[in-house]
Amino acid sequence: MQELGVVHRTITRAAEVDVKALSEFGVSTIHEAMGRLGLMRPYIRPVYPGAALCGTAVTVLLQPGDNWMMHVAAEQVQPGDVLVAACTTESEDGFFGDLLATSLQARGAAGLVIDGGCRDVATLQEMDFPVFSRAINSKGTVKATLGSVNIPVVCANALVHPGDVVIADVDGVVVVPAARASDVAAAARKREDNEESKRRRFAAGELGLDIYSMREPLAAAGLRYVD
Ligand SMILES: O=C([O-])CC(=O)C(=O)O
Numbered sequence: 001m002q003e004l005g006v007v008h009r010t011i012t013r014a015a016e017v018d019v020k021a022l023s024e025f026g027v028s029t030i031h032e033a034m035g036r037l038g039l040m041r042p043y044i045r046p047v048y049p050g051a052a053l054c055g056t057a058v059t060v061l062l063q064p065g066d067n068w069m070m071h072v073a074a075e076q077v078q079p080g081d082v083l084v085a086a087c088t089t090e091s092e093d094g095f096f097g098d099l100l101a102t103s104l105q106a107r108g109a110a111g112l113v114i115d116g117g118c119r120d121v122a123t124l125q126e127m128d129f130p131v132f133s134r135a136i137n138s139k140g141t142v143k144a145t146l147g148s149v150n151i152p153v154v155c156a157n158a159l160v161h162p163g164d165v166v167i168a169d170v171d172g173v174v175v176v177p178a179a180r181a182s183d184v185a186a187a188a189r190k191r192e193d194n195e196e197s198k199r200r201r202f203a204a205g206e207l208g209l210d211i212y213s214m215r216e217p218l219a220a221a222g223l224r225y226v227d
Pocket residue numbers: 067094095096097098099100101119120141
């Protein structure tokens with residue numbers, strides 16, 4: 001996050017096949033599958049119900065109150081990319097709205113994750129352009145200060161390199177490093193299959209106490225039942 005005034009035009013995106021594989025899983029499953037890593041802070045929320053996205057990161061570092069770099073970043077977006085916008089300091093300004101969304105959508109973007117504010121939300125919902133932000137805020141921004149595009153950024157506590165896979169749904173936002181995308185997708189599949197068998201047992205009335213063999217360790221820990 002140190003390099004200002006630069007646009008990296010060549011980035012290595014995660015393989016399409018891995019992005020597609022990851023798109024089949026929810027954020028919680030992927031976060032667990034990668035060893036409980038990669039989550040953004042939970043204050044990043046979808047701006048409308050049902051918003052969800054999965055794609056490769058194009059990153060942008062913004063200055064507070066200034067969305068100049070969003071327009072610079074738009075040119076670097078390719079179909080299937082998710083724009084990930086970090087800010088040099090905490091800011092809830094309305095950096096993004098339906099005009100920028102129209103531009104990104106025209107370039108095939110899969111959505112936006114921004115550690116800042118977003119506006120024009122009703123139109124974004126109509127457009128079905130998924131945005132995850134820290135605030136919904138009408139407050140306008142100027143175009144005067146350089147940031148950077150496609151540098152590694154920290155967005156809501158998550159380190160994001162250009163080309164990483166970003167997945168967002170109602171549970172939150174998770175970032176999978178491009179080099180781990182294939183392994184994490186395989187681990188997520190395994191986890192989901194395992195959960196499905198547990199789901200069936202819970203539905204049939206079995207208790208977690210028995211499914212997870214908890215009775216013995218609970219007794220060893222001194223748990224007493226009083227009738
Ligand atoms: O224009 C801006 O600065 C942000 C906005 O509202 C839009 O993109 O529609």
